[in-house]
Amino acid sequence: MFRLEARPQPSVWWRYASPLLALGLTVLVGLTLFVLLGKDPLRGLQVFFWEPLRTPYALGELMVKATPLLLIALGLAVCFRSNIWNIGAEGQFVLGAITAGGVALLAGPDSGRWMVGAVLLAGIGGGMAWAAITAWLRDRYHANEILVSLMLVYVAVQLLAYLVFGPWKDPLGYNFPQTRTFEAAARVPRLFDGMRVHLGLPLALLAVAGVWVYLFRTLAGFAQQVGGLAPAAARYAGFSSRRALWVALLLSGGLAGLAGALEVAGPLGQLTPHVPAGYGFAAIIVAFVGRLHPVGMTLSAVLMSMFYIGGELAQSRLGLPKSITGVFQGLLLFSLLACDTLVAYRIQWRK
Amino acid sequence: MNSIARLELTDITKRYPGVVANDGIALTVAPGSIHALLGENGAGKSTLMKIVYGVVQADGGQMRFNGQPVTVRSPHEARALGISMVFQHFSLFDTLTVAENVWLGLDRHFSLREVTERIRAKASEYGLEVDPRQPVHTLSVGERQRVEIVRALLTQPQLLILDEPTSVLTPQAVDKLFVVLRQLAAEGCAILYISHKLHEIRALCHECTVMRAGRVVAHCDPTLESDASLSRLMMGAEPAVLPPPARAPGAVVLELQRLSLDSEEPFGTALREVALQVRSGEVLGIAGVSGNGQAELLAALSGEDRRAPSGSVRLGGADLSRAGPRQRRALGLHFVPEERLGRGAVPALGLAQNLLLTRDDAVGPLGWLRLGALRAQAEAIIARYQVKAAGPDAAAKSLSGGNLQKFIVGREIDGTPKVLVVSQPTWGVDVGAAAHIRSAILALRDAGCAVLVVSEDLDELFELSDRLQVIAGGRLSPSVPRAQATVELIGAWMSGLWQDQDKKESGHVQA
Numbered sequence: 001m002f003r004l005e006a007r008p009q010p011s012v013w014w015r016y017a018s019p020l021l022a023l024g025l026t027v028l029v030g031l032t033l034f035v036l037l038g039k040d041p042l043r044g045l046q047v048f049f050w051e052p053l054r055t056p057y058a059l060g061e062l063m064v065k066a067t068p069l070l071l072i073a074l075g076l077a078v079c080f081r082s083n084i085w086n087i088g089a090e091g092q093f094v095l096g097a098i099t100a101g102g103v104a105l106l107a108g109p110d111s112g113r114w115m116v117g118a119v120l121l122a123g124i125g126g127g128m129a130w131a132a133i134t135a136w137l138r139d140r141y142h143a144n145e146i147l148v149s150l151m152l153v154y155v156a157v158q159l160l161a162y163l164v165f166g167p168w169k170d171p172l173g174y175n176f177p178q179t180r181t182f183e184a185a186a187r188v189p190r191l192f193d194g195m196r197v198h199l200g201l202p203l204a205l206l207a208v209a210g211v212w213v214y215l216f217r218t219l220a221g222f223a224q225q226v227g228g229l230a231p232a233a234a235r236y237a238g239f240s241s242r243r244a245l246w247v248a249l250l251l252s253g254g255l256a257g258l259a260g261a262l263e264v265a266g267p268l269g270q271l272t273p274h275v276p277a278g279y280g281f282a283a284i285i286v287a288f289v290g291r292l293h294p295v296g297m298t299l300s301a302v303l304m305s306m307f308y309i310g311g312e313l314a315q316s317r318l319g320l321p322k323s324i325t326g327v328f329q330g331l332l333l334f335s336l337l338a339c340d341t342l343v344a345y346r347i348q349w350r351k
Numbered sequence: 352m353n354s355i356a357r358l359e360l361t362d363i364t365k366r367y368p369g370v371v372a373n374d375g376i377a378l379t380v381a382p383g384s385i386h387a388l389l390g391e392n393g394a395g396k397s398t399l400m401k402i403v404y405g406v407v408q409a410d411g412g413q414m415r416f417n418g419q420p421v422t423v424r425s426p427h428e429a430r431a432l433g434i435s436m437v438f439q440h441f442s443l444f445d446t447l448t449v450a451e452n453v454w455l456g457l458d459r460h461f462s463l464r465e466v467t468e469r470i471r472a473k474a475s476e477y478g479l480e481v482d483p484r485q486p487v488h489t490l491s492v493g494e495r496q497r498v499e500i501v502r503a504l505l506t507q508p509q510l511l512i513l514d515e516p517t518s519v520l521t522p523q524a525v526d527k528l529f530v531v532l533r534q535l536a537a538e539g540c541a542i543l544y545i546s547h548k549l550h551e552i553r554a555l556c557h558e559c560t561v562m563r564a565g566r567v568v569a570h571c572d573p574t575l576e577s578d579a580s581l582s583r584l585m586m587g588a589e590p591a592v593l594p595p596p597a598r599a600p601g602a603v604v605l606e607l608q609r610l611s612l613d614s615e616e617p618f619g620t621a622l623r624e625v626a627l628q629v630r631s632g633e634v635l636g637i638a639g640v641s642g643n644g645q646a647e648l649l650a651a652l653s654g655e656d657r658r659a660p661s662g663s664v665r666l667g668g669a670d671l672s673r674a675g676p677r678q679r680r681a682l683g684l685h686f687v688p689e690e691r692l693g694r695g696a697v698p699a700l701g702l703a704q705n706l707l708l709t710r711d712d713a714v715g716p717l718g719w720l721r722l723g724a725l726r727a728q729a730e731a732i733i734a735r736y737q738v739k740a741a742g743p744d745a746a747a748k749s750l751s752g753g754n755l756q757k758f759i760v761g762r763e764i765d766g767t768p769k770v771l772v773v774s775q776p777t778w779g780v781d782v783g784a785a786a787h788i789r790s791a792i793l794a795l796r797d798a799g800c801a802v803l804v805v806s807e808d809l810d811e812l813f814e815l816s817d818r819l820q821v822i823a824g825g826r827l828s829p830s831v832p833r834a835q836a837t838v839e840l841i842g843a844w845m846s847g848l849w850q851d852q853d854k855k856e857s858g859h860v861q862a
Contacts, residue, residue: 009749219718222707232694235655236686237708238676 004345014342019289019296021342022335023303029331039318047317048310048328058309060195064267065308067200068093068259070301072283074204074211075252077292081215082248083228088134088149089256090280091156092127096257097264098160099126101179101271104186104264105168111185116199119186119265120258127257128250130156135249139242145249157276164271178272188266200262205298207255212294224248256280278326282308285333304329355418357382357510357541358403363412365398372398374565376412380510380558385532385542387552387573389585390562391781396545399562400512403543404436405429416510430456433509437499437516443487450483453502474501477531479524489616494642500528511535512543515779517551521640522809522842529555547782548810549578561585586783600633600817604801605652605684605770610663612651620644620825622651627820627827629770629801634792635830636816637805638841644825645774645805646689652772652803653686654679666770680709683769687760689778691752695759698748702740702758703729705747710766728765736761737787753784760788770801777811789815809838823847 027045034044052062072089079086100123107115130152137143161177170180188198214221223239224247234241259279264271286304290297311325356379363376372395380386390396401407403414405423414421416432423429426436443452450467457466470483479497487495496516503511513532517525532555536542546552552559553573561569561584569584576584610625622644629635639645650656651664651672659672666682676686688694696705703726706713713725729743736757740750747755756777763771776792777785792815796802805822806812812819819836821828821844828849831840843849 009746217720217722219707219711219714219720222704222720226697226700226708229699230693230697232690233697233708236653236676236688236694238654238678238680240675 002347002349004341005348007344007346010343011346014339015291018339018342019291019300019336022289022332022339025335025339026328026331029335030328033327037320039320044314044318047313048306051313052306052309057195060192060197061309062302062305063197063201066301066305067198067204068263068279069283069286069304070204070298071200071207071259071262072252072256072280073286073290073297073301074207074294075255076283076287077290077294077297078211078215078224079248079252080287081225081228081292082244083231084245084248085146086131086134086149086249086252087146087284088131088151088153088280089252089283090276090278091149091153092130092253092256093260093263093280094153094156094160094276095130096123096127096260097271097275098156098163098260099123099129099257100261101168101182101264104182105179107183107186109183109185111183113185115183115185116188116265120188120261123257123259123261123265124254125257127253127255127260129253130257131249131253132246135246139245153276153280160271160275161273164273168271170270179270181270182265186265187269188262196267198262198266200259200266203258203262208294208298215294220247256283282329285329289332289336303332307332356380356415357417358543359415359418360399360403361413361415363399363402363409363414365395365402365407365409371565373402373409376562376567378560378567380541380543382509382541383536383539384557385536385544385555387556387559388543388545388562389547389549389552389559389581391547391585391783394562394585395565396562397514400436400514400543400545403429403510404434404512430506433507434512435503435506435508435510436512436514437496437503438514441495441499443495443498445488446486448484448486449481449490449498452487452498453483453505456502457505469505470501473504477501477504477527489619490642504531508540510541510543512545514545515547516544517546517548521845522838523846524640525551547785549581550810552581553578582782598632600630601799602631603628604631604667605629605803606665607652608663608665610648610651610659612647612656612659614647615650615656616646619647622647623825625822625825625827627803627830629803631769631801632796632799633817634796634802634804634815636812636819636833637803637822637827638809638812638819638845639805639807639822640845641807643823645822647825648822648827649686649688649772649774649805652684653688654684680766683767685709685763685766685768685771687756687763687771687773687776689774691755691759692748696747696755699746701729701744701746702733702738702750703743705758706732706762709762732758732761732765735765736791751781753780756780757784757788760791764791764795768795768800770803771795772803772805774805775808776804776806776815777808778806785811809841812841813838821845821849 031041031045034041052058072093076086076089100119103122104119133152134145134149137148138145164177164179168179170178188200191197191201215225223234224244226237226239227234227241227244231241264275268275282304286297286300290300307325307328311322311328314320314324315322358380360376360378363373365373376399388396398407402409405425405428414423421432423432450463450470453470454463454466467483470481474481479501481497481501500516517528532542544556553576556573559571559573560567563585573581607625607627610622612622614621620643625648627635651659654674654676657673657675661672662670664672666684669682671679671682692698706725706729713721713728715721726743733740733743738758738761739754750758760776773792776788780788792802804812804815813833816833818830818832819841820830821841823845824847828844
């Protein structure tokens with residue numbers, strides 16, 4: 001038998017080791033799963049952890065999917081550190097995609113390159129506006145931000161569906177629910193020929209630096225986190241909880257909206273009902289696995305992106321259902337939550 | 352007392368990671384005796400009592416109760432034996448009412464209504480004001496302790512352990528409690544009484560065991576000792592001597608006028624027509640039993656509550672009633688709250704980071720943090736106020752209460768305030784740190800700062816204050832110079848009994 005004993009100090013070592021152990025456990029359970037499904041476990045491992053890294057193109061794809069995850073997770077980390085539980089990044093992502101798409105549809109064949117900037121700003125504005133609804137309801141009426149932000153996801157998805165099935169449907173699109181393909185001037189430029197990696201990647205890395213500086217090098221970022229760690233201390237210090245609420249939600253809404261804009265004006269190139277791919281929810285896992293730290297989240301975003309691509313490959317190569325991606329993401333989060341016990345506790349073996 | 356010892360501990364040892372909390376402790380308590388356990392914070396008294404009460408298990412040693420060897424594995428078993436304990440840190444569920452909390456610790460064959468009635472009866476018998484139907488989260492520290500005492504008395508204990516029970520009682524209530532304890536002892540109940548208050552131990556206890564650094568260092572008859580000899584036993588050194596009173600106070604710095612304010616808490620105390628003045632170079636002490644409006648008064652002073660009527664809070668003539676804490680600090684009003692962890696400091700953050708709550712010396716343009724300057728500032732405060740900490744990055748929660756308090760008081764004093772408002776400066780702080788904090792406050796006063804101390808510890812107020820006022824039921828008594836204040840007068844005022852002619856008198860006293 002064993003029992004858990006509280007550590008006198010949280011273990012710094014386990015704070016870093018816990019995500020790795022969680023990853024190990026995820027792989028272990030994943031392998032067992034492959035065996036139980038009658039698949040070759042080594043082939044499964046290869047599909048998930050080797051193929052996404054094998055060629056420059058595959059690496060590029062990894063980055064394409066990691067970009068929105070990272071952008072959204074950065075905003076969520078600011079929220080979660082402030083004890084503001086924005087669960088609706090998916091909705092803010094969709095709204096960003098819608099507003100960005102709306103602006104992109106205005107572009108003609110002779111529009112200038114500045115159009116991309118307008119598209120991205122529109123996306124940021126859309127995401128911010130959507131998050132502002134949550135912030136306002138919580139600020140004004142003390143409405144629970146978890147419920148409000150989550151429910152607004154479904155409103156956003158319906159709004160998108162209405163637009164692509166209705167007013168914004170491409171008249172030449174054989175009645176498919178989708179908009180026109182955006183003009184080149186409104187598309188996010190790619191970094192390299194022949195790869196889908198786009199301007200979003202440097203923007204996301206810039207956001208990593210920005211969020212890091214904000215959180216760890218400015219008084220505003222410090223005040224933001226004190227509100228989450230010890231609300232009474234924040235009141236004592238005179239740090240405004242309303243300001244913290246608005247900053248966190250507008251920042252995360254803006255970043256999610258930017259991710260949405262980059263996605264539609266980048267790889268997708270048009271609005272379809274399939275814009276909401278679950279990045280907003282997966283980014284919650286990215287944020288926690290990355291320890292709500294910008295650098296940690298950069299790594300976990302790549303890992304989560306690997307699961308997305310691995311899941312897609314597992315469909316085509318191994319004939320496994322698409323939900324395998326979700327299973328892996330869920331396994332990772334569960335294992336992490338379990339392993340995190342070891343940060344504050346140690347195991348005592350007893351005879 | 353030739354009878355069998357009620358409690359006999361031999362060679363009790365308890366190790367925690369990195370520290371030996373109890374090292375071979377021996378202790379014998381006779382039936383009907385009131386036995387003091389004296390020692391500084393961290394001396395291991397609380398750990399020893401937790402072992403007796405079954406909260407933690409000893410690593411070694413033996414415990415006999417009424418002559419029988421016993422192993423107490425849980426507080427439930429302790430209560431079954433007849434051991435009851437009143438903790439220093441309360442073990443009450445916030446969301447439940449007083450009666451429900453007491454009910455949890457009792458045998459189940461009582462109905463909630465019976466328990467409610469028994470609480471009422473017991474509380475009035477001992478003069479402890481407790482409303483059994485009130486939810487615990489709305490109670491002040493003092494009220495919670497009263498609940499704990501009533502709860503312990505309800506179990507008809509054979510051994511009652513009291514951990515610092517009098518820190519939140521009026522002198523009259525302390526006297527009443529002592530009557531109760533002496534009566535309990537006369538009925539044959541053994542009492543283990545943990546306290547820092549030396550004169551209480553000398554007045555109440557029959558025997559005294561002194562602990563230092565996890566060991567028993569002395570055993571004595573407290574009635575034959577003096578405060579000085581007891582504190583020497585406890586600390587191994589003399590406490591710091593406080594400097595003599597300052598020169599005449601200067602101009603009025605902080606002024607409250609007709610401050611009436613409803614509480615933000617559902618069961619809080621509304622402030623009614625509160626008026627006070629603090630002059631530079633003087634300490635005004637506010638006495639009172641907790642829950643009489645102190646929390647509300649302090650929030651209105653600090654700016655955490657900004658609903659005060661305009662013109663009711665003035666600092667150097669400027670109206671501050673609607674200003675937030677940061678604006679008030681910028682004008683020279685600093686505040687040390689009662690709750691150190693979670694309000695005065697963020698538990699998980701390092702000391703240097705905790706400076707940023709109230710100090711912006713290391714904040715550059717655009718809010719940029721100069722971390723080097725911040726750590727240097729923290730190191731300077733740690734050195735100057737003799738804070739025992741691993742360094743400027745040590746988490747606030749890793750410090751003992753006394754050391755964290757020294758750091759917080761140091762942080763505010765270091766900000767060169769014009770007015771310092773301090774709540775419960777030495778609550779739960781060991782004697783050495785308390786003396787240090789008090790002399791720092793007096794040095795600040797002598798440097799010309801106006802100081803307002805709100806405390807429930809009368810000894811402390813008499814030691815620190817130049818004038819005293821009492822808060823009761825949200826109203827503030829007239830002020831009385833320390834030289835004219837007696838424990839009896841302040842005690843009577845604590846019950847809200849002050850005469851109208853006192854107001855005229857105080858007008859002439861303040862002039």
